[in-house]
Amino acid sequence: MVKIDKCPFCGSFExxxxxxxxxxxxxxxxxxxxxxxxxxxxxxxxxxxxxxCKSVWFNNPNFEGNLTKEFTPASKD
Structure with a gap:
């Protein structure tokens, strides 16, 4: 089991x-x-x-796949 004890976005321990x-x-x-x-x-x-900070994130400890550095930011419209 993965233990996450700190938010990667704001640093909170909540x-x-x-x-x-x-x-x-x-x-x-x-x-x-x-x-x-x-x-x-x-x-x-x-x-x-x-x-x-209400952020949600995923963790996949069994990840097997292809990584890409491509990133398209969402529109701010």
Whole structure:
């Protein structure tokens, strides 16, 4: 089990994991860019939240995959 005790955004120690319902887990799916449909691949991360700054983040201790440095910031419109 991963132990997260400090928020990576604000540094607060008021953090904890978000529990899913019994028999369920959280998933981050991939979406086909051409069709816009959700694919059958998803990452199953642990989800954490900070009660101070309200940030939510994921941790996947079993990550195996390709890393990319590409990043497109969200529009501020």
């Amino acid at each position: 953090v904890g994991s978000v529990k899913s319902r019994d028999g369920e887990t959280f998933a981050v799916p991939t979406i086909n860019k051409t069709t816009g449909k959700i694919t059958d691949y998803a990452m199953l991360p642990l989800m954490f939240v900070c009660s101070t």
